[in-house]
Amino acid sequence: MHRYRAIFPRDLSARAQAGSTFAFPCAGGSSRRCLRRTTMFASPLIDPLSSRRVLPFACTVLAQREDATLMLDRPVESRPPADKRPTLRTPVPVAAPIEPEGMTVTALIAALRRRRWVLILCALLFPIAAWVAAKQLTPRYTASTTVMFEPTDYAARELQSILRDETTTDAVLASQVEVIRSLSVARRIVRQFDLTNNDEFFWWAGEAKRVETPLYRWSDALARRLNSISPSLAVLVAPEPPAARPPEERAEIAAAEAVRDRLQVAVVRNSRVLTVSFTSENPRLAMEAANLASELYISDQLETKFNAVRRANDWLDGRVGQLRQELGQTEARIAELRTSSGLTRGVSAALSTEQVSKINSDLVDSRNILAMAEARLAAARSGGGGADMTALGASNLVQQRAQRDTARADLERLSATLGANHPDVRAARSRLQDIDRAVGSETGRVVQALDAAVREARARVRSLEDSLRSQEARVNQSQTAEIQVAALEREAEASRTLLRAVLERSQQTVSQTAIEKPDARILSPATMPGTPSFPKTMLMVIAATVLGVVFGLLVIWFLEQSDSTLRSGEEIRAGLGLPCLALVPMLRRGLLGRHRVEDYVVRKPLSPFAESMRTLRAALWLGSEPPRVVVITAARPGEGKTTTSVALARSAAMNGERVLLIDCDVRQPSLGRVFRCEGAPGVTDLLLGQAVLERIIRRDHLSSLDYIPAGAAEIHSLGLFMSEAMAGLLDRVRRDYDLIVLDAPPALAMADARVVARLADATLLCVRWRDTPRSVVRNSLGLLEEAHARVVGAALTQVDAKVHGRSGYADAEVYHPRYGGYFRE
Structure with a gap:
């Protein structure tokens, strides 16, 4: 007696009773036909989670072997005639990619939500760097004095070129600004505060300090030691000697130029008020220099007026004497002319x-x-x-x-x-x-x-x-x-x-000399500044924040433009012209616990992950021609095609369907690891004629799913899949199962996937969310089209539910918390 495990048609298994007897024909040829009396012990399989009878009956068949061989014992070594081979499916025409719409406000907001951490990071790093840089800078203080320009009305008619009163215009005020910032004023400030010995204004003053630095001493000592060994190397190592101090006149001019750079004069708008500001690292020096510049400007004005009046007095005195002399000479000539001409009046x-x-x-x-x-x-x-x-x-x-x-x-x-x-x-x-x-x-x-x-x-x-x-x-x-x-x-x-x-x-x-006054007066003298005017830390931080935001937006734009991956069903439809049949969420380690990803659909049948598998199965079933043989492939490894294949098959089996899962990824088989049957015979052994179908079909320990592992690794797997044995296998299992799922290798690099996809009713392309470039997916899709595969759609795998829920895409709605009542993790 041999014990066989078989799956009977649904109508037969539904009527099966314990102890029922059935007659099976024996497939041993015409001379070896016989009827087997078989006793079936039927026991329904119960879903361990729902306690409902959802799986088809599994029957144990006890048969007594005779000379003839049962049909179930025969290895699939006989091939159907060529005229009986299954016809190849006509591939579904792939729609042309839909051109994406331009950047809208919604898309922009969605991109900002997806890349918000880039924006936040830039908005934080830039002001922090600006704040640190501001703290490293030497603070400078600015003191300001306000001066009112009020030209006097006095001007002698004969002295308009000297004491002429001009209307106060912008040109006049600009001239006063340049007078205050003149080199003569700057040189007197330098002499007053001895700025030629201040390294802030005279760079030669710091040369003596540079000699005292440890780096200078170390470099000088090293150069002296190397001089006896290699003079040329010593010249390279030797520090630059301190520059000699220039002559006093040149030093004073250089310091005065530095003072002019720090001395700023501005005209208050729509007024005759001048603001005199001086910036220095020493706040007291800034205050005193600003006040001194204003005082020098006013004193220079008064001195200029005194000099002009003095020169005018001298000129007027000389002119009086000249006029008196000319008048005397004229009167003498008149008398002489009358006498010589003998003129008697009239x-x-x-x-x-x-x-x-x-x-x-x-x-x-x-x-x-x-x-x-x-x-x-x-x-x-x-x-x-x-x-x-x-x-x-x-x-x-x-x-x-x-x-x-x-x-x-x-x-x-x-x-x-x-x-x-x-x-x-x-x-x-x-x-x-x-x-x-x-x-x-x-x-x-x-x-x-x-x-x-x-x-x-x-x-x-x-x-x-x-x-x-x-x-x-x-x-x-x-x-x-x-x-x-x-x-x-x-x-x-x-x-x-x-x-x-x-x-x-x-x-x-003469009287004007006693009452002369300058054309300007000080409104408010400078006071010692309490806070530095440079660096303006808060302003720098604000500007850096704005710059960081702008830079973050540019980075986000660059990332969005350079990101060629697929991030939503909309992008799959727009970029590939395929419908997105499902969004398969990514299961994190904390959510899985002790479960495996492949077992999660069974352990958590009400989870979003299980619902995505049901969505995928419904999308396949709701088509115009519901496929029975479905190939699941991807563009490259690591896309989650095996996990999707196992989860889809288990989900369909839990729904009461007869499902067979076949591992067609011979070079890197995964079903053996998932179902813990490594090394077991599989599809390659069947195609080579080294095993029979009944011996390689195995039952999932968590569901009523049947699966066939890959079997022994075979480098000539392409020839096996192109053989008539593969077509016969699919035609045979097509009669016994409602859904056959083929886990195929990556379509871009492996030709096996294209051959298997041509034999199947439909092909499902798995695309890893935000990982696989569009060019890779398009290339693999083109290869499948060339193989006349019927690509019915794509599935986005390993989707981060939280990230995608905040992305702003239309299909992210399924991850909204409002649907939380429908799922149970």
């Missing part, structure tokens, strides 16, 4: 003017007479008409000219009729010649008379012109003298006026 000038007028009148008449005489003379010489000659007193000449004209006419008439040699013609020509001689003699007499009259008129005109010129010269000389005298008198009067004005201004400047 009389001589009037007389000379009357004489000139009379001479001018006579001259005009004479010129008219001359013009008439010249006209008659010209008419006489040109042989003018009779009327003109009569007017000139030459009537005989007129008659003679008329006779000449008559004789010429007779001659022309006789010549025309008688000829040129006719006696009458010769007589007429002779008579005409006599008349011409008489006309010529008379014309000469008249012209001589007229010429004498013209010469007489010209002499008269010349005489009058000479008299006029003489009289005009005398008048002009008299007028010139009067003009010069008038000009000199005006000049003398101007000099007298200017002298009086200068004398008045001189008296005013």
Whole structure:
């Protein structure tokens, strides 16, 4: 008798009674057919947690072996014909990845919640570092004096270039600022407080202290010892000798430049108030230097005014003497000119003017007479008409000219009729010649008379012109003298006026010296500062906090941009185009206690972990074509695929399904460790024909799950999975089980996973939460697609419930405390 353990169909096991007898056909060939009388002792398996009959009946079959071999004893070495091989499943088309939306406020808040510790760390480290740095810095103190700039209104009109009053503008106030910060003021501060021997303002002062430091002494001693061995090495080790002190003038200027850097002057907005501040490591020095700078500025102003008034007095005194001298010289010239020109005020000038007028009148008449005489003379010489000659007193000449004209006419008439040699013609020509001689003699007499009259008129005109010129010269000389005298008198009067004005201004400047005041006054002197102005610890801490927050936000942004892992179901759908079937929570050590992760679904059936397995099973069952053979794989090791496979199989078995779990990860088998059956025969032994199916199927000690371990490690596992024996095994167990789960190796590096996934109804891809890069998952998914695997979805494994619950993703809602009443840990 042999004892066999078998799983019967649900309808048979449900009707099984203790002591029932069944008949089984024997698979030994046609000549060896027989019927076995089998007695079944049926006993239902009870769930140890719920005490409910949830598992199918397990039957113990007692059979008496005969010559024939039972079908259950046969090893799976006979393979189905090629035409009976199961058809390969058409892979589910993988949807195109969904482009993620832009950064929204919700996504930003969620990212801040996920990376809040980075932000908190940066917001704490930066101010702490700033506070520590502030404590390491040497404190400096700043003392301030306020000065009011009030320019006086006094300014002499002649001294505007020296004491000119200017309107107080921004340019004027800026000039006063530069006056206070001038090098002359800084040098007097240096001399007052002997700052050339203060290393705060004069770096040469610290050279003597550097020689006394232990580091300098040690370096110098080491260099001296090395000098006898290696002079070049001694030069490298020897400390730099202290710099020689520069000349006093240069040292004072250098210290003054340092003082100018510490001396700050600012104008209070919309006012004429100047704030004079000085910063030093010594608070008393800061106070005294600020007050001294203000006092020097005011005293310099007053001294400048005194010097200007003094120079003005000297100039006015010199100008008074010069004006007096010029006035005396002008009056002397006036007296001398009157004496030389014999001017008597008013009389001589009037007389000379009357004489000139009379001479001018006579001259005009004479010129008219001359013009008439010249006209008659010209008419006489040109042989003018009779009327003109009569007017000139030459009537005989007129008659003679008329006779000449008559004789010429007779001659022309006789010549025309008688000829040129006719006696009458010769007589007429002779008579005409006599008349011409008489006309010529008379014309000469008249012209001589007229010429004498013209010469007489010209002499008269010349005489009058000479008299006029003489009289005009005398008048002009008299007028010139009067003009010069008038000009000199005006000049003398101007000099007298200017002298009086200068004398008045001189008296005013003398009185101004006694009442002069500076253009500025001290409103409030500097007091000794009680707190340092640098470093401003609180301000630095606040600024560092803001900088830390900004830096933390940048780090968070960088981490979010550089994080290529998958953190939620939304990212799986967006990045891979696959549905996220479940979020498998991570079980921490404190939550597990003494339990193992694989046993947690059985030990805690109402936990979130068990609920995620039920969610995964429901997602597989609710599909359009519920798969019976499911391959569970991952992109790389450590993704939690074995844990998911075991937990899913146990969860389905606890729900009343007939489930078979097969370990297809031959190179690194895990089911042997989980179920404590290392070294037991398994699927490789079956595929090699070294074992039968019934001997390698084992029952889980916590549930009704059946499982097949990997068996002996075989380097040619790919050939085994590609064989017809593997297809026949799946076709055989498909008839006996509701769900077959295949734990496959990683799909990215192992070809076994792709071969097994092609034979299965569906493939589930496990992705470790916030660990596996998207590129790795996409690459493995591409390999599965090339193998025509039907990838139905993905599962996020090892999800930190607390972290994910605060992430802000939509699927993090399942970890909200409001659902706590549905779970029992």
